[in-house]
Amino acid sequence: MAAGEGRFDAAITGLGMVTPAGNGASPTWERLCAAEATCAGPVAALEGGEVAFGARVPDFDPVAAIGRRKAWRLDRHNQLALAAAAEALADSGLDPATWDGARVGVVLGVGLGGAATWETQHRKLLEHGPESISPMLIPMLVCNMSAGHIAMEYGAMGPNLVTATACSSGTTAIGTARDLLRSGACDVVVTGGTEACVVPSIAGGFARMGALSRHSADPAVASRPFDVHRDGFVLAEGSAVLVLERPEDARARGARVRALVSGYGASADAHNPTAPDPEGRGAELAVRAALRDAGVAPQEVAHVNAHGTSTPLNDAAEARLIRRVFPHQPPVTSVKGVLGHTLGAAGAIEAAAAALSLEHSFVPPTANLESQDPEIDLDVVRKEGREGPLSTVVSNSFGFGGQNAVLLLSKA
C-alpha cells in the first residue's frame, strides 16, 4: 500500500514464546515482570571459553515439544521455532486442518541458523573426513529452514521466508509479515524469530570482538542494560512466534486480538559493520518511519521497549535517539536484563513482550539496573514494573550491518 492510503493494523491473534525464562509465553511474561535474570551461570557447552556463561532455554525437551519423528532431525533453532509456533497457533484458535493453506504465509527472523549442527559436523570432518558428514547438515544448518518446517507442519503454502538482519531479524520478519497482510498476499501470517547459538564458536567470536559481558563472577547480573557498569551482552537463545491476521478477519471469527501491529520502519546506519552510529541517526530514521507508517505522533507513544543490549555503545546511542525523538520521556525498558540477547529472535520476543505490556497495562522493569548511566537521560523502569493503561508501544531492534527495524504496536 502506498504512503497516504491510511493506517493498516495487523491483529496479533496468537502468541508463543520459548525463552530462557521458560517454555511458554506465560512463564516468560511472569519472569519479565519479576525482573529475575535467567543467566544463572556457566553453560556446559561453553566450558573453557573466554566467556563461558549464557542463557539457554531450561528443560526444553524436543521430543515432548515437537514429537519424536522430527526432534532428531532438526537443529535446535528449528525445534524452538516449532515449539513457539505450536503455542501461537493453539492460542490463535485457527485450525490448520481446515484453513486455506495457500493464503497462509510464514516469515521468521534468524540471525545465524544451525550453528550447533555446523560445529558438530565440522568436528567430524576434521576428525574422520568428509564421508563422516551427516546428510542432514545442510537442512539443519541453512537459516531459512525454520519457516519451511512451520509450513510443512501446518500446510502453510503461501509466501515462506526467513529475514536475516542480524539482531533485527525478528522485527524485520514481523514487519514483512504485516506487509504480506496489507498487500493482500496472505490472510494469515505466522511470524517471529528463532535462534540457538549458545555454542563455543559463536560465543568465542562475540567474546573476541568485545561484545559479551565479562561478569563471570556473578553471571546473573551480567546483563544490565543502561547501567553505568554495563560491559556487554549475555548470549542467549529462544524463539517467539506471532499469528497475524486482518482485524476484520479476526473479528469475523470471534478471535481474541491480543494487540495490533500498527507501524513498521526500517533503515540502515551506513556507518560501520558492527558499531552503531554513535548518535543513532540511522536508527532514528527507522523509529520515525514506524511512527509515520502508523500515523502516530511521537508524543502519543506511551512506552519504548528498547533494544537495550547492555553493551556500552548500543545503550548510549539508543538512549540519545530515544531522548531526541521522544522528549516527553515515556517509560523505557529492556527485557535483555532478564533474557540476555537472543540475537535473531530478540525482536520477535520483544514484540511479544510489547504486546503483553499493552494487554496487561504493565511495563516490566529492566533487570539489574542498579546505577543508571548518568549519560543516559531516560525514564528507564527499574526495580518495580510500571502499571497503567498503555495505548502505543515502540519496539526497537538494531543489528550488525547497521540494520535497524522498529515496530509500533497498539492496544487492541
Next chain:
Amino acid sequence: MSDVYARFVDLLVTGFGAEAGEVSESTTFMDLELDSLALVELTMAAQQEFGVPIGDDELRAEDTMAHVAKVIEAKLVEV
C-alpha cells in the same frame, strides 16, 4: 529374534525417532517416516554400530527390519 535385530531397533529408538513399541520385524523404514536422507544417516550409524561396510543405497524405504537384520548378519559372517 537375533541380537543384530535388537541392536538395530535400539539404534532406531535412540537416534532416529522410533518408539520401542512400534517396531516389529515387518515394520518398514517408510512406516517410521525415514526418508532417503534419513536412511543415509542411518547407514552411517549402522556401519559404526556393526563395523561392516553398508552402501548408501543398501537401505531402502520399503525394507523391513527383518530383512535389514538378515543383510547385516550376512555381512558380519563375511567379515
